[in-house]
Amino acid sequence: MNPAPARPFTEPSTTLRLLDGWSAAGRPLGLTEHLRHHGPAPRPGRALIEAVEEAGLTGRGGAGFPTGRKLRAVAGGRRRAVVVVNGMESEPLSRKDQTLLAVAPHLVLDGAVLAAEAVGADRIHLCVPRTRTALLHALAAAVEERQDVGVDPVVVRLEALPHGYVTSESTALVHWLNGGPARPTSSPPRTHEKGVRGRPTLVQNVETLAHLALIARHGADWFRQAGTAASPGTTLVTVAGAIRRPGVLETEPGTPVGTLLRQAGGADQPLQAVLIGGFAGTWLSLPYALALPFSREGLAPHATPGAGVIAALPNDACPLAETARILTYLAANGAQQCGPCRFGLPAVADDFTGLAHGHATPDRLDRLRHRIGLLPGRGACRHPDGAARLAASALTTFTDDVDHHLTHGHCHRPTTLPVPPTTRTQEWT
Ligand SMILES: Cc1cc2nc3c(=O)[nH]c(=O)nc-3n(C[C@H](O)[C@H](O)[C@H](O)COP(=O)(O)O)c2cc1C
């Protein structure tokens, strides 16, 4: 199964906003072309917060938190604020953020600067994994281009962080920027109150900031012309797995899952399920999932779009073995600070691997269910919650496979999802 390459593709039927400039030029736009295409960024300052609230923009980094509320909380702090741009994209199935940064860096930087002006920040940290060297070079060039013409009234610093599944969590970014390891920390104090150097800190996903840059230019009503009332605007989706054209596309929330798969070229073989949201996401069976609107409200209560990932699983793959591999990866990539990460997650991964390999008994299955139930809400961050969601959804979506493995043992079907190796040593500093 193909991992999605970091490339966008466009469909005549989709609404392009973030990818519009790239689509028109066929390549990333330099600063001059970017400003010619999108128009100069206005300077609404603090008034932008109201526009973002009216637009109903929500975070595109996974949790879907209302961006306007976060801007207002940071702007209300007593000290000068800091903006942290989350360009880490640690979700292994996702490519949307690296794609956006590669094809429209100035839209993201415009958004970061506008957000900084709205909350009264004098400094922006653009965080990217240090392993993505080509992207870092391209971003350094974009930041320099802006500095040369002096378009930005705030300092923009490009930060190369250790790459890992939890090093991209907001408190981990702040911890690293404060000189510590890129491990999540417990809150309170919350980042928006006391983050980088003890200052109120706005952490925002790159896609969220690119939308914000367009809201500043075109307003809340324009933003709401796409998407649904509850999930307005457009959104980037990575379509991965057993489909003909894996990649990133821009779509309107509410587009059915089946349409998105078709826009990605359709299945390259018969499918049994989709993984929605990424490794910390939810398995949904087919054909049931095809008609579901891909939006927070359309997928509720079973799934959330998470970081905007749809991965297609072919019929001949073993869904339990796929889940066991992902859980093993998630267990190895926790920060090993809290109980659920140190003990619960590895135990769930081991139990699941036993089930996939045909070593499970009904008693062990009961123990697995019990252990999954103990994971959510007990870590300092939400890493164990995502793993629990994935494991629980596999047990409910693939009941026939669970029965088959209990009665007949290992099914020896292949695994196809691109799960990174778990043996590497995680860097934290
Ligand atoms: C384990 C874990 C990993 C995360 N990884 C990312 C990431 O790679 N990129 C991202 O934008 N947010 C990630 N988040 C969410 C961030 O903590 C934070 O909520 C987000 O950057 C806020 O931006 P938004 O409101 O614009 O979505 C992660 C959260 C968790 C719990």
Ligand code: SF4
């Ligand atoms: S739950 Fe895991 S990843 Fe999150 S803070 Fe605790 S040890 Fe770190």
